[in-house]
């Protein structure tokens with residue numbers, strides 16, 4: 281953002297966000313609740329507002345795709361949810377944990393026990409000198425509470441269970457370099473899931489793969505969601521992935537701007553069709569962000585006339601004649 285734009289300063293944003301962050305029951309039992317989340321990066325004394333008051337609620341057990349232009353804040357959001365980064369202001373709760381109030385120790389435990397994370401770069405997810413089975417077992421070993429023979433047996437059973445669920449039992453003793461990109465990402469999902477996290481986060485997990493391989497990874501993420509019960513959030517540019525989930529949330533300029541919900545509708549003859557509807561976000565203060573194409577189509581800018589009708593709200597271009 282250029283310095284001459286009349287953007288609120290960091291202090292303004294921080295004050296506003298802190299003042300607004302009163303305790304409330306908003307999304308109390310959802311898996312993820314972000315409320316007016318702000319993340320400001322400062323580099324060379326230039327502030328970048330990567331998240332500008334982002335609101336997002338993800339229900340437990342949901343599978344959600346996050347889409348948005350490059351630089352819109354998707355990775356910033358995911359890194360915060362993963363406990364790898366701390367927001368500047370606002371609030372974020374994941375599986376009941378307050379991400380702004382964790383000590384360093386809490387944060388470490390949170391990353392090990394509450395969330396799983398899959399990176400886009402296949403090489404970043406696995407240790408090259410360990411086999412697939414050893415990679416998957418490692419997070420459990422790092423928890424390292426019990427070193428008994430019983431613990432080792434339970435660990436092996438858990439690794440076998442995941443390999444089976446993700447259809448990669450025959451790859452247990454391969455090293456990452458012996459696997460295709462798609463197999464590596466499948467293994468990465470197993471590593472992320474081994475500790476039975478409540479939430480699995482994946483930042484463009486299919487970004488380095490061709491579309492056929494990407495479809496397999498998406499299936500694996502769906503398996504994790506349906507069979508292992510994790511709430512899954514996937515950042516993706518892949519229209520195939522975004523087109524298959526029930527809910528796709530679009531991020532624009534550091535805020536959630538719209539979302540598409542898909543429902544399977546059964547008609548009177550029993551035929552199934554998928555109905556798709558786009559919604560825009562309504563925040564708690566009543567603000568909505570209208571799609572840019574709507575604004576352009578009707579030449580709306582600066583202000584609009586708003587009228588309450590019996591069952592809807594009409595938004596019209598400002599009429600300077602007042603008629």
Ligand SMILES: Nc1ncnc2c1ncn2[C@@H]1O[C@H](COP(=O)(O)OP(=O)(O)OP(=O)(O)O)[C@@H](O)[C@H]1O
Pocket residue numbers: 321322323328329330348349350351352353354355356357
């Ligand atoms: N560590 C950082 N320091 C400074 N600016 C950053 C940092 N990380 C991200 N940003 C800036 O924050 C904004 C959002 O970046 P982010 O990586 O979240 O976007 P994204 O939606 O993931 O984009 P892409 O689709 O390209 O991955 C960008 O303007 C980016 O340059």
Ligand SMILES: [Mg+2]
Pocket residue numbers: 354355356
């Ligand atoms: Mg990104």
